[in-house]
Amino acid sequence: MASRSAFSYYILLGIVVMAGLSQGLLLPLLSILLEQQGVSASVNGLNSAALYIGSFAMTLVAERLVGVVGFKKLLIGGLLMVMIALPLFPLIPSIGVWFVLRLIVGAGDSALNYVAQLWVLLVTPAENRGRNLSLYGMSYGIGFSIGPLGIGLVDYGDYVPFVSLAVLFLVVFIFVLRYLPEYKPERDLQEQKGFARFPRIYRYAWFALIPAFLYGYMEASLNGNFPVYGLRIGLVKEDIALLLLCIGIGGLILQLPLGMLSDRFGRRPILITAGIYGGLLFALVPFAGTHLWANMALFLVAGGLVGSFYSLGMAYAADLLPRALIPSANVVASFHFSLGSMVGPGIGGFGMQHGSPFLLFWIMGGAYVLFGMLGFFFRGKSLKNIEKKAA
Template sequence: MKTTSSYLKPIFSPTVILIGVIIIAGLSQGLLLPVLSIFMEQRGVSSSVNGLHAAALYVGSFAMSLVAERLLRRTGFKKLLLSGVVLVMVALPLFPLVADVRIWLVLRILVGIGDSAIHFTSQLWMLLLSPPEKRGRNISLYGMSYGLGFSIGPLGIRLLSYGHAIPFVILSVLFLVMVVLVVVYLPNRSPESMDSKEQAGAPRQVLHIYRLAWFALIPALLYGYMEASMNSNFPIYGLRSGLSSEDISSLLPFFGIGGLLLQLPLGLLSDRFGRKKVLMTAGLTGGLLFMAVPLAGNDFVAILLLFMGAGGLVGSFFSLGLAYAADLLPRHLLPVANVIASFHFNFGSIAGPNLGGMAMQWGAAPLLFVFLGAAYVLFSLLGFAFRGNMTKKVQM
């Protein structure tokens, strides 16, 4: 006789559960940064301190990435993923319960650790399971899942009128649902490429990875820089440019919506024409659109269109960069390459809010988007100097 769990098992497949976790992770990320930035701006905290504070989340993520590979090798995917989900679930509802920004700093670090565990396990799992001819499509689906949550997240700002705790409690409940599904339905496994012999030569592996795929690892840094800057600095930029908090909460999702619309098409194009060409073209065009944002002033529609265009072009940078690295590297190097990509993402995420905050405080607000756009244009130009060779893989 079949149990209820047996009937639900086909519905809650590992793929469905992982997609659900990534959507909610994106939801929390898309909400937390702008909400806390608005809270601190309303308290009169300077933009540079606000940016430094926001970077704490990525300090936690960076710290986790230092040990993520070893933890995954010991615990497997399921336990590490579950640990990350539980940590974020517990930390989120504590934000509205305390007013001390020093405690917020600690909580942001804890959320960063949990987010890093979630992303590291899910990204690596998908890369190792995807055949080369479908890698762009599959990694784009992953990016679309995160982008969906990330786009919806800022809309939670509107829930603040019902109480500052409401959006945080809702997120924690969603994470609790995912904890139950992960425990009941998600199988545990470890990547076959992680063994003690391969771990011994880690320093040489890092140098080898950079030699083969340095260009493919830059998109992770740019994506972290962009994501953190948009969520932490743009609410401040918007308020100082004459936009209301409602305008800001409405505009930020369109950046993610653009990414959702173009994630899969860009992934498919990269499968057909090559990931390097797609990354260079998207980076150059997206960078120019970022530079055009200050020209729009506080025109809501103009900023919306620019956000959709730029977000659509660079919103898949992290996932396409990982897919390109997987094309260039032997399979046994992918776990270490994923750690390097996490380092780059976290470094960019830490640098983004600080550079943007300092630019707005000591320079001019438009420099936020000038710096951001210039970074993507420079990346595209560096592509002409990179000569990457595709590596033949032995399928698992």
């Protein structure tokens, strides 16, 4: 049984890798293709946001869908949505059609992320939560980091990166269909319904849920806007792909150490420190200009500091909230991630077109620093401890 449970866990990690891979590839690849077609930066950014509009829409219904169709069937549905949409991008090279296809891919990826993360959260004992969530974050980071490398496959034909990614999704789909068992949550988790649970979540865990927004904002801005930023300041597309890879590598390197440090010193001080220093490093990127090594160093360290924000934030929320509220907190985190992902490319594209290209990094860096400062005002009271004392 333990062996089967471990195998299921690895399948879930594989699903997360694929979700990261699709977003890591599609955002910069489609942005570059649209830039080469002469599409403006603001329209390009808004089109990139479609991926996260779809993700946002799925967030609104994911909790209910899990209750109706179950964990495994929702995973299968998400895989099918992405797998079917991918080959259509090169077949129908229209900005309007791409917007719709991005909506579909975003909804599918959101279903995969929501179910896989919730599954891991609910089956992991509290003493192993930090480690398992770090591995979850690392898995997404691996896929997200490898994704931009697929940009080079365009040299062999516009359809090659899309079809290759669809084939990889097919392999994961087969594993899920054949080997992943259905998971049925406990009755007490299913009974937590009604709008009243959300104000309770925000009251006690608002600081822990902001990192999901910031991570989505950072990811979507860099993948949707940075290729345009890079091309405009004189970087070649190979350097752009390499720098995006550095963000992911930094997150992979520091993901587990930051998780372990948060277990030892507390998640709030780690989030505060990582937010402030990560934000300052992002703000320094414009001063590096086209110097590749300086940009690589900044992207590696900044990406490493904020690359674990989503998993650290969810681990902190799970520390603060009772188990029965974790599924709803996961919905809120997914909502925040989608919201950040939607507004990120739009704000970045608008800033580059109507202000300065450097605003892409100054706005993002300022947001992380502001988050770190807010942490000093968060008391971090645990709702589950309060309820235990009341009982």
